[in-house]
Amino acid sequence: MKRRLFSLVMVPLLLFSANAAAAEEKEEDWHDETMYFLMTDRFMNGDRSNDEQTDNNDPSAYQGGDFKGIQDELEYLQELGMTSIVISPVFENEAGAYHGYSITNYSKMNSQFGSGQELAALVASAHEKNIRVIVEFPATRVSTEHVWLDDAQKVDWFTEASIAQEPAWLGEMALLNTANPDVQSALVEAAVKLADETGIDGYFFSGASAAEPRFWTKFNESLPELHLIGEMSGASMQEAAAYEEAGLDAVTSSWLQEPIREQFATVDRSSEEVKELLLEEQNVLSDPLAAVHKADSALADRFTLDMASENMFPGARWRMALTYMYTAPGTPAILYGSEIAQNGESGPDSHGLMNFRTDQELVDYIKQIAVLRQDLPALRRGSYEPLYEEDGMSVFKRQYEDETIVVAINNTGETQNITISAAELDEEKELRGLLNGDMSRAADGSFTIILDREEAEIYALAEKTGVNYAFIAAMLAVWIVFVIFLYLVWKRGKKAAKSS
Structure with missing residues (x-):
């Protein structure tokens, strides 16, 4: 259920940030x-x-x-x-x-x-x-x-x-x-x-x-x-x-x-x-x-x-x-x-x-x-290009208009660590996992994908994300409000104790 909620929440955000074609009417x-x-x-x-x-x-x-x-x-x-x-x-x-x-x-x-x-x-x-x-x-x-x-x-x-x-x-x-x-x-x-x-x-x-x-x-x-x-x-x-x-x-x-x-x-x-x-x-x-x-x-x-x-x-x-x-x-x-x-x-x-x-x-x-x-x-409609195949570890690319999806399936008995040439994708972008939230950025001309045994990940090729200052500020505001709330509760309790 946790994975499903992650997909439902993150897919729209990732697609818009990647300028994906999902916004088009089906x-x-x-x-x-x-x-x-x-x-x-x-x-x-x-x-x-x-x-x-x-x-x-x-x-x-x-x-x-x-x-x-x-x-x-x-x-x-x-x-x-x-x-x-x-x-x-x-x-x-x-x-x-x-x-x-x-x-x-x-x-x-x-x-x-x-x-x-x-x-x-x-x-x-x-x-x-x-x-x-x-x-x-x-x-x-x-x-x-x-x-x-x-x-x-x-x-x-x-x-x-x-x-x-x-x-x-x-x-x-x-x-x-x-x-x-x-x-x-x-x-x-x-x-x-x-x-x-x-x-x-x-x-x-x-x-x-x-x-x-x-x-x-x-x-x-x-x-x-x-x-x-x-x-x-x-x-x-x-x-x-x-x-x-x-x-x-x-x-x-x-x-x-x-x-x-x-x-x-x-x-x-x-x-x-x-x-x-x-x-x-x-x-x-x-x-x-x-x-x-x-x-x-x-x-x-x-x-x-x-x-x-x-x-x-x-x-x-x-x-x-x-x-x-x-x-x-x-x-x-x-x-x-x-x-x-x-x-x-x-x-x-x-x-x-x-x-x-x-x-x-x-x-x-x-x-x-x-x-x-x-x-x-x-x-559903994209081209198909295998990127890696070896003894049950499969990685392939599907591409449609401005959208690029990379699918990695580890059908093996152990964790796999593989590299995909950045020339196959885009060195200036990152791979964002839509199933489990994995992420990979290009280093030394290649993307690295690490998958546990019998696991899969579906990546969207998206623009790199920087520090989300707005999100951090919002979280700080929530914590500040929470701390103030606790202080007020403590103060009210202390006052009630004195009056009794």
Whole structure:
């Protein structure tokens, strides 16, 4: 809490003194987002009337979460610093499919989560809090009980009527024939209808790379005002660029997920691979700042499980990873429960109920770095330049207009003392820490950064501060008044003693 208060108080002062660009009005585009992926059924139960299939004694059954529950917790998400939420699929599903991927009808809503009107109410409430709502839309595979499979005229709408899926807990599913233009038209129609009726801001197309890039062009043409994100499962960065060109507004950086987890699951791991991938994104992707970076996902083991297997404390590991994701180029995204270090293997075990009453230390830290990300345009839109990389100690520079931010992350097991050439920054300025209040001035042509193990600092390059005489005078005045007050109290007490 002390750190968070320091950031909230000091950031505005430091930015103004550094003539930073934060004073500019935030532009309303998608480069300023921090995303929160949530599984509706596992988040919050706000309406008991739709709990028909709920069984809280069975982790593989519905647990009761719904649209009303999300709506009730919007203030929590706002305070956490989330500007967009991505909610799990909303269409009708086969019995027990709490995750939403086993779609049986694109024309109906999943009654376990609520109605279209309740989703619209959620969207309206979110917009009042400046939170955008994106709906996950599986468009390449559906339930083996999907209504289209019962239509003899739609046989060619599928390439497989039933095939085992990965991860295994998804069971058997049917694969849609995305090369069939009728399939595309039906899916686009469903997407347009839901958007028109609810006012959502975009779609997250899970498994998007399972279809050819051109499959998504019509979605873009029919939904020009919506933000369309494609999940690149196993696709290379070069392949992902083709999906952007075909009409998707952003892609997930699937190539980064495992390297980030590998780097931050423990200490003293090389950070070179992630650095090189981030540099490559700047040259390959059409819009690298919109690329979505995730460490956790609903279809994988929890990142916390990786940390546990390394016998590491999850809180510190998550702080390091999230600091990196919140300050590196791209759009940071976390899966619900990551802020409380939720654990579990892929499937129901990793889809535990959200606990809003757990230890708040990590939650408070996320709030702190979220404030910095929103207050510092360089962290959202700036250029990216690595300054130092060695065995888990990472230092990089983000620059936007007149604002320069330096991020230092010590993901090692011991205190690090490194120097950065003043030629990379400005010898006439100083580095002022916004997380912990650290400060560094150039000496002998270099800045020195000292960081304890498993700690991070975000520095603003600012004009050097001199002696603050006004502040000193104010403090002296306070002490003088306090001393006079004590003297008067003592004198009054002495007088009262004499009179008695």
